């Protein structure tokens with residue numbers, strides 16, 4: 568299977584609770600190589616751009632407010648079958664439905680404060696990676 572990349576972002580609840588280190592450890596132990604990483608704060612406008620695909624959904628305003636409520640840790644990750652394997656590692660969007668041992672089962676609090684994001688396709692992984700890391704060298 569080909570090595571490829573995905574994009575992830577540790578969300579404000581998990582960063583504020585001091586869980587970034589534990590989550591990064593799980594990601595590395597699952598075999599993902601960190602290609603790029605930083606700590607950043609999204610404005611509500613930038614959060615709205617990131618989640619523009621959800622603009623018509625009823626939770627959009629709350630999602631943008633929440634995603635700009637504290638620091639986040641965006642990363643580009645590399646592994647064989649990265650997008651699908653990472654979705655498995657993070658678990659279901661709703662933490663009550665997430666499998667045992669997944670990041671969301673361990674760290675998510677609710678549907679919105681669900682600890683982590685993972686891209687859902689190779690195409691979106693590339694778009695989301697550029698959103699945070701455009702113009703930076705990657706290695």
Ligand SMILES: Nc1ncnc2c1ncn2[C@@H]1O[C@H](COP(=O)(O)OP(=O)(O)OP(=O)(O)O)[C@@H](O)[C@H]1O
Pocket residue numbers: 626630659660678679680681683684685686687
């Ligand atoms: N019904 C909902 N109520 C509140 N927040 C929601 C709801 N559905 C989705 N969200 C929020 O919007 C984010 C994006 O929704 P999406 O359906 O793309 O889920 P996902 O792909 O599991 O999550 P992500 O894109 O963050 O990895 C979710 O992670 C969650 O934080």
